[in-house]
Amino acid sequence: MTLQEFNQLPLPARVQQLHDCCHCHWWAETLAQDAPFNSLQSLLEQAVNLFNQANESQILEAFKGHAKIGDIELLRSKFAGKATAEQGQVMQASEDTIKALWQLNQDYEAKNGFIFIVCATGKSAEEMLVILESRIANSRDCELKNGAQEQNKITQIRLTQLIEN
Structure with missing residues (x-):
C-alpha cells in the first residue's frame, strides 16, 4: 500500500497494520494516531522514537510476536x-x-x-x-x-x- 493509502485507513485498520509490524498494542495505537505521515522516513523515525519510549512490559509484548x-x-x-x-x-x-x-x-x-x-x-x-x-x-x-x-x-x-x- 502507498503511504497515502495507509494515512487514509480508518484508525482501527491503521492500528492493525502497525500491530502486524510490531506486536505492541500501545505502540501500534499511539503511532496510528500520529497519522497522517508526510513521508515514509517520518513514519520510520516516529516508529523508532515511540518504541524507544516503551516500558518493559510493552517491549516484552512486542517480543512475544516472534x-x-x-x-x-x-x-x-x-x-x-x-x-x-x-x-x-x-x-x-x-x-x-x-x-x-x-x-x-x-x-x-x-x-x-x-x-x-x-x-x-x-x-x-x-x-x-x-x-x-x-x-x-x-x-x-x-x-x-x-x-x-x-x-x-x-x-x-x-x-x-x-x-x-
Whole structure:
C-alpha cells in the first residue's frame, strides 16, 4: 500500500497494520494516531522514537510476536509466512547449528525471561548463533535493551515492506 493509502485507513485498520509490524498494542495505537505521515522516513523515525519510549512490559509484548530463532516446527506453523521469510536461512542450516540455536535460545530464555531477539534478515544461522553466543552472558537489563534495538530494526524492515514508495 502507498503511504497515502495507509494515512487514509480508518484508525482501527491503521492500528492493525502497525500491530502486524510490531506486536505492541500501545505502540501500534499511539503511532496510528500520529497519522497522517508526510513521508515514509517520518513514519520510520516516529516508529523508532515511540518504541524507544516503551516500558518493559510493552517491549516484552512486542517480543512475544516472534518465533524463537531455530524453532523449525513453529516456523512451519503459526509464524510460517513472515517468520520463514525473516528466518529463511535458519531452515537451510545444518541440524547441529539448529540444535545449538535452539538449546542456547532455551538457556537465554530461562536466564532472561524472554526469547533471544535478533534482526535475522540477511544473517545465516551460523551468524545468529555467534551473536547469541556473544550475548548470552549479558545481564537481563542489557539484553532487554539489545532486544529492543533489534525489535526496532525488524519493525523498520516490516514498515518499509508495508509502505510502497
